[in-house]
Amino acid sequence: MGAAFVVTLREAFEAALILGIVYTYLDKIGGRAYYRYATAGGALGLLASIGAGVAVSFLSGPLLDLGPDVVRTVVVFAAVVLLTWHGWWMRQHARSIKGNVQRRIEQARLTRRLWIIGLIGFTGVFREGAETILFLWGLLTQATSAAAGVAGGTLGVATAALLGWAIFHGGRRLSLRRFFTVTSAILLFVSAGLFSTGVGQLQGLGVLPQSYALWDTSFLLSDRSLVGAFLNGLLGYRARPSALELGAYVTYVLGAGLLLFGNALVPARRRSGPRPDVARP
Amino acid sequence: MARRVGSLLIGMLAVLALPAGVARAADVPREIALTIEKNRFQPEEIRVKAGASFILVITNKDRAAEEFESRELRIEKVIPAGKTVRLRMPALKPGTYPFVGEYHEATAKGRLVAE
Secondary structure, three states: OHHHHHHHHHHHHHHHHHHHHHHHHHHHOOOHHHHHHHHHHHHHHHHHHHHHHHHHHHOOOHHHHHHHHHHHHHHHHHHHHHHHHHHHHHHHHHHHOOOHHHHHHHHHHHHHHHHHHHHHHHHHHHHHHHHHHHHHHHHHHOOOOHHHHHHHHHHHHHHHHHHHHHHHHHHHHOOHHHHHHHHHHHHHHHHHHHHHHHHHHHHHHOOOOOOOEOOOOOOOOOOOOHHHHHHHHHHOOOOOOEHHHHHHHHHHHHHHHHHHHHHHHOOOHHHOOOOOOOOOO | OHHHHHHHHHHHHHHHHHHHHHHHHHOOOEEEEEEEEOOEEEOOEEEEOOOOOEEEEEEEOOOOOEEEEEOOOOEEEEEOOOOEEEEEEOOOOOEEEEEEEHHHOOOOEEEEEEO
């Protein structure tokens, strides 16, 4: 039961984190009416995961050898692009939002971007979804410890969902501007972790050359442990990173960091004026 | 202009494809069988030649899916119940590379020894 709990919590944590941020974001800009886009994205992600899990069980030959890997790699890079884009967009608006008027403008602009919200929900759930489904399904087929295993697995998913909810709850208390800044920063590191995961996957597939671990901190903090897995989801922690993974991580953090927070480094003249803080609801 | 871009693209593709083609012609990778049964790997130790890529032919005889995973080599591969997957493995430097079945980590453990 314990092992099943750890596996599903590990797999579902990232999805919960991303969905938590997306819902809070919608809440923050007064777009509660649009929750259903995130929900629909997440639900479609779940359906697609079940579909992929079933499909994999029917595939064979070269399709089974390569198909899932191609999908996995496409999804991880798609998630990086979507989250970067979302982070960038939030930063743009964190700067301009000063009151309720802007908030309403934001909401109007949002309607054109709802499909992105949906896609983020989708990729967030789908990325590890099929694996989790196959794992849970496997537990069911094992006669010896099926009940305990399924209980543990379900509890793991539920705990991940609870963490997502906690993020949502905590995020709502932050001021709008601070929320945008904090989540942009979180998404920056989540995306950097995803990007380096994608590069690692390409190494595993032989598309990029294999290189060996630069260091090994698994004796201190294994990325298989719960804490290690949380840090992996949040910051992209890796106990044994390859040079390419590390390079990808650093490049992304620097590049996207500059894109998202570049202006914060420059003491801009336009900041001298009074800047009313975030609107109170 | 379009033709130029086109020929440039074709050139780039050719450059990318060339080493792969040469490598494939030079040596046909060896196939090594690995079986999953009762949530264990069989054999648990696989000896391979260092510096030569090979193919792991993994058969899952259990009724539950398993995920072959090597953190060291950044390989994760789901092997559905009752299925066989051919996994291309890179040329390894001499050393020991542990792998696990992620879904049954307590029992499914093994290692690749490259020498």
